[in-house]
Amino acid sequence: LFVFLFVFLFVFLFVFLFVIFFIIVVGILTSCSLLLFLVLFLLLPPISSSSYTPRGGGSGTYTPQSTTRGGSAGAGGKQIKSKTIKIAYQGEPGAYSEKSLRELLGQQVISVGRKSFEDCFLAVTSQEVDYCLLPVENSLGGSIHENYDLMLRYDLHIIAEHEFRVRHCRIQKPGVDNDGIKFAISHPQALAQCDNYLRSRGIKPIPTYDTAGSAKMLKTGEGLPKGCTVENTCAIASDLAAKTYGLELKEEGIEDDDSNFTRFLLLSRKGVTNLLGKKIPSKTSIVFTLPESPGALYKALACFSLRDVDFSKIESRPTSASLLSFLKFRGGTRKPRQQPRFRYCFYLDFLDYELSESAQNSLSHLNEQAQFLRVLGSYPSRSRLVGEVKDEVEELRRKEEKMGGKGGSITELKSDTMNGLRMKVGMFGFSKHAEKMARLLEKKHDVTVMDVSDENLKKAKSMELKTYQAFESGKFFRGEEDDGGRLDVIVINAPLLEIEDRVKSIPSHDVSGSLVVCCSPLLEHPSKIMLSRLPPDADVIVAHPMFGPPPGGNVDGVDGLPFVYSKVRVSDQLRADRFLKAVADGRCKMSEMSPVEHDEYTSSSQFCTKLVGNLLVAQDLVASPVNVPAFDSLVEVMDSASSDEFEDFYSFYKMCPKASSVIARLRDSLGEIERKLAAKSSYIEAKREMMDNDRMRVMEEVK
Secondary structure (H helix, E strand, O other): OHHHHHHHHHHHHHHHHHHHHHHHHHHHHHHHHHHHHHHHHHHOOOOOOOOEOOOOOOOOOEOOOOEOOEOOOOOOOOOOOOOOOEEEEEOOOOOHHHHHHHHHHOOOOEEEEEOOHHHHHHHHHOOOOOEEEEEEEEOOOEEOHHHHHHHHHOOOEEEEEEEEEOOOEEEEOOOOOHHHOOEEEEOHHHHHHOHHHHHHOOOEEEEOOOHHHHHHHHHHOOOOOOOOOOOOEEEEEOHHHHHHOOOEEEEEOOOOOOOOEEEEEEEEOOOOHHHOOOOOOEEEEEEEEOOOOOOHHHHHHHHHHOOOOOEEEEEEEEOOHHHHHHHHHHHOOOOHHHOOOOOEEEEEEEOOOOOOHHHHHHHHHHHHHOOEEEEEEEEEOOOOOOOHHHHHHHHHHHHHHHHOOOOOEEOOOHHHHHOOOOOEEEEEOOOHHHHHHHHHHOOOOEEEEEOOOHHHHHHHHHOOOEEEOHHHHHHHHHOOOOOOOOOOEEEEEOOHHHHHHHHHOOOHHHHOOOEEEEEOOOOHHHHHHHHHHOOOOOEEEEEEEOOOOOOOOOOOOOOOOEEEEEEEEOOOHHHHHHHHHHHHOOOOEEEEOOHHHHHHHHHHHHHHHHHHHHHHHHHOOOOOOOOOHHHHHHHHHHHHHHHOOHHHHHHHHHHOOOHHHHHHHHHHHHHHHHHHHHHHHHHHHHHHHHHHHHHHHHHHHHO
């Protein structure tokens, strides 16, 4: 027993000491590791930081994104590979717009000259350029309303402004004597601003299309007005135009008034509202329309003045045709003869950023009163840059300091050469609306048709279109050996209940990389189907072509008829714009709208119209020689309903979320009208009975 106890105690003591030793060793190693990690952490510099606080004390943080257009330098100083920025402007190389562009963004960017202001908007939306810089007002000439209307039509955001001092220069061919100059060519506005200078020297002004274009004509000698030669003519343009075309700059600052400033706006596909703060002087530009009521404008301006929000500009102008059609489409309660001949929209700039508390309250208050309100952009004032464009410009400047080199100027883009090329468009289904769309598309593109109905294929053949049966789907989607390959655009025309089956029937590899356009009276349902069923690299557009026969109009034409669409998922903007432009060239009223917004506006009204039309069809109304105009309108509704199949009406009933409520309200309204008629009949009977009783009583008294 003694030996056993001795051995047990010895073993226990040995194990206890081993555990204590292990704990001490582990503690020492852990302490050394932590100490080494702390030393390395303190000595080594940080790798990088992905957050960037804008200069000027912006309240938000901006995370530079790695895009194909380029990146920026992070907070740790690590430079991200960048690409040259392309900026679109209107005019020839050397125009004042290009000079303003380089004042704001530097000499390293590539300027892209466009023929018109709308071409600049199209270049940005199609992602061919990164930004566009456009003039909106001049201190002497006033506002440029075309650009304000284009900002309403295209979904671009204002991200910066620049006030450019216009200095006119007299430029001419090198070696030409000043005494031999008899004519001056330039834009009419530039000639008017230099009128005193030209009169004092006996030079006759001759207007041309552009200031820089005049310098170009003087350089090449082509296109000069009658009587003008390069020896007797000078041009009035910028000093950049003289440098661009190798001309001699004779005099600078020849304008009569030195207070000539032009305000330019820099537009982008993405706004910078969330990067602005209280310490950054900012502006916000909005446009709105007001109802016709006394004091409407006073109440609208009070939304800002009550919150001490100052204005820098307010201007009214007649509403553009596209905005007016949107307001009619949105409201739709007034009869055409009650619409005023002139509708005005108001452009307003206020000195605050959109996300401030006072601006948010003001805009919410104004939204309650306005019929239409849109924020064109919230941006820093006084030529400041924030966000991605600032990072890109600074990166290009650092790159120029290290490697040298400057940006350039180009006048052609990929779209300029592709607009003349014809796309392959396949019509999957050939309904009545598809027939009218095919007439528009075949003018600029090659159209083919596939349908299960022999009657529809016969109509397509009568239009000299190439047709395919349903069992020839492989040839339809992938093309034949002699027709240039697969389809660029696939237009699906099918009833609402058949859209999902129609999309399922298309193999994924046949639609991959193509643009798929689904035409439907409702947009939200087909957009969800196409996003879930089509491959991710397929572009998706949903559209509602309202191509019904207009009353008294051209049955086959679409002039003035609405075409509502939504770009659900588009990566190839150029292809989508080419397709929409082919439809717009048919003089349709193009309206871009989200699927949810479209269905909210149209579902109830369309279903109610179809329901009333089917009720009239059931009544079998017959016209008479003495019809009133209102009856003719009912006949048109009845004819529209009778031309559609009942299956279309049923599919609309199934997909319209408010169909049941419309039927219930119509039933309740009919019951209410019956009760009113019964009450009116009872009242007239009671009144007649009382009058008869009174008459009998009077007769008895007389007797």
